Amino acid sequence: MMKQLSQRLFGPLTLTAMGVNLVLGLWIVPPDKVQGELARLVYIHPSVAWVALYVSFGTAAISSALYLWKRTRSVVMDRVAHCAMEVSVVFIALTLITGSIWGRPAWGVWWVWDARLTSSAILGVLALGYLALRRANDDPQLRARRSAVFGVLIAINVPIIHFSVQWWKTLHQGATVFTSNRTLLIHGIQAWTLLISFIAFTMLFFWILRYRYRLEVLRENIAGASLEEALSARRREGAQS
Amino acid sequence: MFFQFGGEDDVSDADAINELSPVAPPVTKKRNRTRSIGVLVVLLLAIVALLSQGILHSLNYFETVDQVLANRASFGTEIMRLEGVVKPGTIIRTSTGASFYVTGSKGEVFVKSHGTPPQLFQANIPVVVVGHFTTKSSMNFDGTQIMVKHTASYIAKNPSRVKAPNGTVR
Numbered sequence: 001m002m003k004q005l006s007q008r009l010f011g012p013l014t015l016t017a018m019g020v021n022l023v024l025g026l027w028i029v030p031p032d033k034v035q036g037e038l039a040r041l042v043y044i045h046p047s048v049a050w051v052a053l054y055v056s057f058g059t060a061a062i063s064s065a066l067y068l069w070k071r072t073r074s075v076v077m078d079r080v081a082h083c084a085m086e087v088s089v090v091f092i093a094l095t096l097i098t099g100s101i102w103g104r105p106a107w108g109v110w111w112v113w114d115a116r117l118t119s120s121a122i123l124g125v126l127a128l129g130y131l132a133l134r135r136a137n138d139d140p141q142l143r144a145r146r147s148a149v150f151g152v153l154i155a156i157n158v159p160i161i162h163f164s165v166q167w168w169k170t171l172h173q174g175a176t177v178f179t180s181n182r183t184l185l186i187h188g189i190q191a192w193t194l195l196i197s198f199i200a201f202t203m204l205f206f207w208i209l210r211y212r213y214r215l216e217v218l219r220e221n222i223a224g225a226s227l228e229e230a231l232s233a234r235r236r237e238g239a240q241s
Numbered sequence: 242m243f244f245q246f247g248g249e250d251d252v253s254d255a256d257a258i259n260e261l262s263p264v265a266p267p268v269t270k271k272r273n274r275t276r277s278i279g280v281l282v283v284l285l286l287a288i289v290a291l292l293s294q295g296i297l298h299s300l301n302y303f304e305t306v307d308q309v310l311a312n313r314a315s316f317g318t319e320i321m322r323l324e325g326v327v328k329p330g331t332i333i334r335t336s337t338g339a340s341f342y343v344t345g346s347k348g349e350v351f352v353k354s355h356g357t358p359p360q361l362f363q364a365n366i367p368v369v370v371v372g373h374f375t376t377k378s379s380m381n382f383d384g385t386q387i388m389v390k391h392t393a394s395y396i397a398k399n400p401s402r403v404k405a406p407n408g409t410v411r
Contacts, residue, residue, distance in 0.1 A: 033396040
C-alpha cells in the first residue's frame with residue numbers, strides 16, 4: 001500500500017520539485033553580482049552534470065559491479081546498469097549543451113579543449129561505447145558480463161573529471177560546492193535553490209530510470225511472448241500436416 | 242535467437258515439420274567477439290582523437306602572468322594563452338578591441354587585444370588572452386581573443402538577501 005502510494009506520488013513530487021526549481025531559479029533568486037542573469041544557469045547546468053557524472057553513471061557502475069559479484073549477480077543488475085547508462089547519455093549530452101550555452105556569453109566561446117571539457121566529452125563517448133558494446137553481443141549472459149566489466153572500467157573517468165579543475169589549469173571554473181577545503185562558495189537563497197535543483201534533477205533521473213526499466217522488462221516479455229507464439233504456431237502447423 | 246525455425250521452403254518432409262525440439266544455437270561467440278573488438282577499436286580511436294585535441298591544446302590550458310614573468314625568455318613570441326586579472330582603471334575600449342593590463346601577484350603585462358571582448362569582460366575579472374608578445378623581450382602582449390575565466394563564487398546582486406556563514410552581509 002505504502003509502496004504503491006510512494007510510487008504514485010514520485011512522479012508528481014518530481015514535477016513539483018522541478019517546478020519549484022524553475023520558479024526560484026528564473027524569477028525569485030536575484031541575479032548574480034558578476035554574472036548577472038547568466039548565473040541562473042547555475043540552477044540547471046551543475047545539477048544536470050551531477051546527475052550525468054555521479055548519479056546515473058554511478059548507478060550504472062555500481063550495478064555493473066554488483067552484477068560481477070557472484071552473490072548479487074542477477075538480470076536486474078544488468079538491466080539497471082543498461083537503463084542507467086542510457087539515461088546517463090542523455091544527461092551527459094545535456095551537460096555539454098547547457099555548458100556551451102553558458103560558456104558562449106560568459107567565457108566568450110562555445111567550447112575549449114581544456115581538461116574538464118575534454119574529459120567530459122570522453123565520458124560521453126565511453127557511455128555510447130557501452131551501449132554499442134551491448135548491441136554487439138547477442139548472447140545475453142556474455143553481453144551482461146562484458147558490459148559489466150566495461151561499465152566498471154570506464155567509471156575511472158569520473159574522478160578524473162571531478163579533479164580535473166584541481167589537477168590542471170582549466171578555463172572551466174573550479175568547484176563551487178564540492179571544494180577541496182569544504183567551503184561553500186555560494187550562500188543564502190542562491191545556495192538553497194542550487195540544493196533544490198540537485199534534488200529535483202536527481203528525482204527526475206530516478207523517475208526516468210524507473211520508466212526505462214519498466215519498458216525494458218516489457219520489451220523482454222514481448223520478445224519472450226513472441227517466441228512462445230511462434231512455437232505454438234509451428235506446433236499447430238505440425239499437428240495439421 | 243536460441244532456436245532455429247525453418248521456413249516453409251526449407252521443409253521437405255512431414256518428419257522435419259514435426260521435429261520441434263530446440264536445435265543448438267548458432268555459433269555466435271566468434272561473431273560477438275569480432276563485433277566487441279570492433280566497438281572497442283572505434284571507441285579507442287574516438288578517445289585518441291579527443292585526447293589529441295586536449296593534448297594539442299595542452300592539458301594546462303594557460304600560463305599565468307606569474308609563470309610568464311618568471312620565465313619570460315622561454316615564451317619568446319610564440320602564440321600562447323595568458324591568464325591574469327584585469328587591472329581596474331586600465332581598460333580602454335577601441336573600435337577594434339580593447340587594451341588593458343593583466344596582473345598576477347608578481348607583476349603585470351600590457352595587453353592590446355583585437356575583437357569584441359566577451360559580455361562579462363570587466364575590471365577585476367580573470368581573463369585568458371590568446372596571442373603573443375610583440376617582441377622576444379617585450380612585456381606587451383598582442384591578443385587575438387579574450388576569454389573570461391569567471392570564479393566559482395556566486396554572490397547575489399542584492400546584498401541584503403545574502404549572508405555569509407559568519408553572519409556578515411556579502
